[in-house]
Amino acid sequence: MFFEKFTDVYPSFWGWLNQGPLTLTLFLHTIIILPMIWLYFKEKKRLEQEDK
Amino acid sequence: MAKSHSVWTSIRFWRQSAAWVTGFAVVLLILLTFDTMRQIKMGSKRVPAPTVINHHIDYKYSKKRGHEVPVIGKKELFFGKEWSPKEAAALLHKGKLTEQAKNCMDCHTLLGNGAYYAPDLTKAWLDPKWKDMQAMIGAKTREEAMAKFLQHPEMYPTHERRMPNLKITAEEAQALVAFLKHMSSIDTNGFPRGFSKTVSDFKAGGTYAH
Amino acid sequence: MLTSIKNNHLKYESQKLGMMYFRVAIILFGAQLLMGLIAAIQFMYPAFLYGVFDFSVARMVHINALVVWMLYAMIGSVYLMLPDETGIETVGIGLGKLAFWVLTAAVTVVVLVFIFIQIGPGKESSIWLINEGREYLEAPRWADIGIVVVVLIFYYNVFFTYMKGQRTGIMTVMVANLMALAGLYLAGMFFTDNISMDQYWWWWVIHLWVEATWEVFVGTLAAYALIKIIDAKREIVEMWLWIEVLMLFGSGILGLGHHYFWIGTPEYWWEIGALFSALEPVPLVAMFVHVLYDWGKEQGANGEKPVIKNGPAMAWLVTNAFGNFLGAGIWGFFHTLPQVNIYTHGTQFTAAHGHLAFFGAYATILIGMMYYGIQRAYGIERLKATFKSKMAITLIVFGMLGMTVALTIAGYEQVLVERAELGAGWDAYFVAQALPWMKQAMAWRTVMGVVMVVGFVYLIWDLVTIGPKEAKENNQ
Ligand code: HEM
Ligand code: HEM
Ligand SMILES: [Fe+2]
Numbered sequence: 231m232f233f234e235k236f237t238d239v240y241p242s243f244w245g246w247l248n249q250g251p252l253t254l255t256l257f258l259h260t261i262i263i264l265p266m267i268w269l270y271f272k273e274k275k276r277l278e279q280e281d282k
Numbered sequence: 283m284a285k286s287h288s289v290w291t292s293i294r295f296w297r298q299s300a301a302w303v304t305g306f307a308v309v310l311l312i313l314l315t316f317d318t319m320r321q322i323k324m325g326s327k328r329v330p331a332p333t334v335i336n337h338h339i340d341y342k343y344s345k346k347r348g349h350e351v352p353v354i355g356k357k358e359l360f361f362g363k364e365w366s367p368k369e370a371a372a373l374l375h376k377g378k379l380t381e382q383a384k385n386c387m388d389c390h391t392l393l394g395n396g397a398y399y400a401p402d403l404t405k406a407w408l409d410p411k412w413k414d415m416q417a418m419i420g421a422k423t424r425e426e427a428m429a430k431f432l433q434h435p436e437m438y439p440t441h442e443r444r445m446p447n448l449k450i451t452a453e454e455a456q457a458l459v460a461f462l463k464h465m466s467s468i469d470t471n472g473f474p475r476g477f478s479k480t481v482s483d484f485k486a487g488g489t490y491a492h
Numbered sequence: 493m494l495t496s497i498k499n500n501h502l503k504y505e506s507q508k509l510g511m512m513y514f515r516v517a518i519i520l521f522g523a524q525l526l527m528g529l530i531a532a533i534q535f536m537y538p539a540f541l542y543g544v545f546d547f548s549v550a551r552m553v554h555i556n557a558l559v560v561w562m563l564y565a566m567i568g569s570v571y572l573m574l575p576d577e578t579g580i581e582t583v584g585i586g587l588g589k590l591a592f593w594v595l596t597a598a599v600t601v602v603v604l605v606f607i608f609i610q611i612g613p614g615k616e617s618s619i620w621l622i623n624e625g626r627e628y629l630e631a632p633r634w635a636d637i638g639i640v641v642v643v644l645i646f647y648y649n650v651f652f653t654y655m656k657g658q659r660t661g662i663m664t665v666m667v668a669n670l671m672a673l674a675g676l677y678l679a680g681m682f683f684t685d686n687i688s689m690d691q692y693w694w695w696w697v698i699h700l701w702v703e704a705t706w707e708v709f710v711g712t713l714a715a716y717a718l719i720k721i722i723d724a725k726r727e728i729v730e731m732w733l734w735i736e737v738l739m740l741f742g743s744g745i746l747g748l749g750h751h752y753f754w755i756g757t758p759e760y761w762w763e764i765g766a767l768f769s770a771l772e773p774v775p776l777v778a779m780f781v782h783v784l785y786d787w788g789k790e791q792g793a794n795g796e797k798p799v800i801k802n803g804p805a806m807a808w809l810v811t812n813a814f815g816n817f818l819g820a821g822i823w824g825f826f827h828t829l830p831q832v833n834i835y836t837h838g839t840q841f842t843a844a845h846g847h848l849a850f851f852g853a854y855a856t857i858l859i860g861m862m863y864y865g866i867q868r869a870y871g872i873e874r875l876k877a878t879f880k881s882k883m884a885i886t887l888i889v890f891g892m893l894g895m896t897v898a899l900t901i902a903g904y905e906q907v908l909v910e911r912a913e914l915g916a917g918w919d920a921y922f923v924a925q926a927l928p929w930m931k932q933a934m935a936w937r938t939v940m941g942v943v944m945v946v947g948f949v950y951l952i953w954d955l956v957t958i959g960p961k962e963a964k965e966n967n968q
Contacts, residue, residue: 296734380614382625388548394838411918473754478917
């Protein structure tokens with residue numbers, strides 16, 4: 231039910247990702263947000279260093 | 283003010299994050315745009331070539347897709363002739379120009395976008411209404427009925443709200459009908475849903491259209 | 493009449509130019525309302541001006557006046573804030589003034605052509621000279637090119653002033669965002685026979701304006717206004733601004749997908765459009781919280797007396813926070829999922845959302861900026877709301893809310909009867925339009941439009957008189 235056969239007119243990378251349960255949007259959101267975690271820790275380190 | 287220790291109140295963190303997220307969203311949009319351009323160019327399966335006007339068009343429920351899709355059928359004459367690729371393209375070009383110059387979209391919607399003062403034209407070519415109109419106008423074919431109506435809409439009122447006379451010439455009217463027929467062949471992922479059908483038709487998988 | 497607003501207390505030419513933009517903006521706002529009323533009356537009495545000034549003409553002028561007055565008020569706001577933020581007079585202000593007159597002349601010609609010539613034959617020349625026929629972007633191609641030139645001059649002014657003067661975070665966002673805003677206009681400037689392609693790029697302009705760059709613009713304006721009106725702290729305001737940029741662009745750019753469900757574009761847009769645009773209300777909530785938080789925090793802290801330096805501007809700013817959230821956030825979310833949108837797409841429901849969103853998110857804050865400009869122009873320490881200010885905001889907001897309710901009801905009828913029950917054909921359309929409840933809704937919309945027009949009369953009356961009145965009282 232959550233995995234569907236490919237139904238769109240043309241095959242494509244995005245269409246293929248679109249077959250699972252919200253996989254396309256989860257994928258996009260994840261790759262957008264993940265680097266923010268890295269930015270977070272980078273900033274944290276910088277703040278700690280400034281405090282010293 | 284004391285130095286803040288929290289990353290959550292660090293302007294630099296938010297600025298960097300904003301730059302990253304914006305930049306990356308733009309890149310994704312551009313990539314998606316390239317893929318979509320490929321899929322919707324004129325002559326693709328989603329947006330058929332102008333010569334589609336030489337074919338019968340229907341709009342039927344597809345089990346596989348889970349909604350209605352355009353079905354391009356056998357050849358049929360359009361205004362009494364078969365149009366070469368060059369002629370068809372020129373006709374469509376004129377039709378689109380006329381659609382814009384007459385400002386259709388500030389009363390109607392096309393593909394659902396525009397104004398809400400008059401019916402949606404996405405599948406107007408397939409509208410069962412043209413059967414009645416054909417009789418009322420005294421036209422031999424659907425395309426003739428549409429062209430006559432477009433030239434003198436004030437003469438064929440169907441409702442208190444009438445379409446005004448937009449000084450559409452015979453040539454422009456023919457081109458507009460081609461534009462409308464072409465638009466009805468575009469794969470709109472099932473919009474409008476259940477076009478002009480009753481429940482029984484819907485279940486039977488046919489349409490009123492033809 | 494509007495020239496009676498004096499500029500005596502403005503130190504900078506840039507700010508005087510800003511006031512010129514405001515004057516034209518408010519006139520065009522009036523024209524917009526008038527055209528809306530004509531179109532609304534035609535919904536009730538289709539014979540009204542039939543064949544002379546058809547619905548399509550009234551509507552075209554209605555929505556073009558809307559876009560143009562907002563752009564004017566936006567440019568005016570930028571010229572107003574630029575010297576404050578950078579600490580210097582705007583670079584190339586002479587050229588900026590010339591651009592103002594060129595733009596205003598061009599707008600006048602376009603409006604006259606829309607009103608008197610209306611449409612052209614189906615040829616390229618019509619697209620170039622008369623009417624491009626693409627909703628909101630009807631301005632003919634020659635005017636498009638003129639607009640691009642004027643905007644380039646404006647951007648030159650802003651960019652070099654920014655480079656030369658002091659660089660605040662607010663101005664950094666402003667400069668970057670304006671570049672995107674201006675650049676997007678180019679996406680609407682070409683012709684194609686392919687209607688799907690046409691709509692694809694059309695939405696780049698419309699959506700990426702109102703749901704990305706204009707929203708960030710409003711965030712920037714609000715940041716500036718909060719500092720000026722309630723002495724909000726710059727570090728806090730700027731931090732919020734970056735968070736807003738992050739969330740607005742993060743959701744709004746790919747949220748564009750909610751317009752790609754049914755125009756011939758691939759199915760994967762269903763998921764992208766649904767989930768990114770569903771997040772679009774989040775920053776609007778954040779902006780709302782931000783304004784109210786600053787407001788609550790800045791007044792009364794340390795037992796000080798609350799100070800709002802500009803009553804009417806603050807009232808419109810708070811209305812903006814509400815309206816943006818309600819019109820764009822809530823009404824937008826209502827129809828943003830494809831499962832809903834397949835039925836609501838292109839119905840009166842869309843019109844309900846379009847009205848409340850444009851009004852709530854943009855009209856409100858831009859009117860607020862006009863009040864702020866007047867305060868500065870007359871050098872008033874504290875501008876208090878007058879009776880007219882209160883009548884204006886009450887009637888306009890009430891009219892807009894009433895209109896939205898009417899259109900939402902109309903949309904509901906249309907969706908259920910025309911779309912769900914009868915399948916969106918020609919007959920289905922007119923059956924739904926003829927329902928008594930639909931007709932009543934259309935009548936209420938017109939009545940509420942009249943209420944708004946009365947509110948507008950108060951507004952313009954107030955804008956013209958509040959400056960001299962308050963200046964006199966302040967000096968006593
Ligand atoms: C201030 C921000 C916004 C403004 C000014 C605005 C304005 C508009 C306007 C005028 C339209 C109709 C366009 C046309 O004429 O075809 C529209 C359509 C739409 N808007 Fe917004 N909008 C805003 C924000 C949002 C948000 C935040 C969402 C979603 C959460 C949203 C969802 C939609 C959808 C789904 C449509 C398409 C309606 C249809 O299919 O007919 N909008 N918007
Ligand atoms: C006197 C008040 C007003 C009246 C009577 C009025 C009436 C109308 C009418 C009749 C339409 C055409 C709708 C259709 O195609 O079915 C329209 C469209 C529109 N109006 Fe207004 N309007 C008024 C004020 C405003 C204001 C204050 C704004 C924004 C600040 C606004 C923004 C719009 C927009 C964005 C559209 C296009 C909507 C869409 O395509 O979905 N209007 N208006
Ligand atoms: Fe949108």
